[in-house]
Amino acid sequence: MTEYKDKQELIDEISSRAKLFIDEFSDIQEADKDKQIDGVDRSPSQMVAYQLGWLYLLLQWEEEEQQGDTVITPHPDYKWNNLGGLYESFYRQYETYRLQELCTMFKEAVQKIISLTEHYTDTELFQPGSRKWASSTPSNWAVWKWIHINTVAPFKSFRSKIRKWKKFNNG
Known part of the structure; x- marks a missing residue:
């Protein structure tokens, strides 16, 4: 997994990969x-919905912890399996x-993740x-890893999916 030298490098990577x-x-x-x-497992709208879902889960986990609630990851209705x-x-x-609309929502959600990251x-x-929600799995990751795995990593992998979708849709 990518390592970041500091917060700004993580923020820059989120911003850059989100835009691409x-x-x-x-x-x-x-x-x-x-x-x-x-050959492509999601439609374009599903690709953006997937990203929105994870971005808002990250924000929800942080908000719930700040309110003193017990955070259930990934979601109260769904287990990791x-x-x-x-x-x-x-x-x-x-x-x-x-x-x-989905694209606009995505851009807004990314800005919220960047703001959250700036405030840590x-x-x-x-x-x-540092966060119970980040320590809720055996991996006991630091918060940055959760942010990376739910922003930069899928922004890269889903970019190749949408490019493949476009190639076959136009081809």
């Missing part, structure tokens, strides 16, 4: 947003939105155990 990812959707027609392509069900819930949650101290961000 979401810019891929600028030339997709609304009529094609739900189109499935062989049922992520497929969680993803389906993301798709249902965002299925009625137009692709442009270096200790909170880089030391394991």
Whole structure:
């Protein structure tokens, strides 16, 4: 997994990868947003919904912990061994939105993640155990790893998926 020398490097990478990812959707027609392509496991709208789901889960975990609530990861209705069900819930949650609306929502959610990241101290961000929600699995990751695995990592991998989708859709 990528390591970051400091908070700003993580923020810069989130910002850069988010822009590269979401810019891929600028030339997709609304009529094609739900189109499935062989060899690509999600439609364009599902790709953005997936990202929105995880971004808002991160924000929700932090908010719940700050309110003194017990955080259940990944979600109170889904366990780690049922992520497929969680993803389906993301798709249902965002299925009625137009692709442009999803893209705008994505940009707003990324800004919230960046703001959250800016507000962490270096200790909170880089030391394991600073958040109960981040320590809720055996991995006991530091917060930055949770942010990375739910922003930078999928922004990269899903960018290749949307590029493949576009190639086969236009090909």
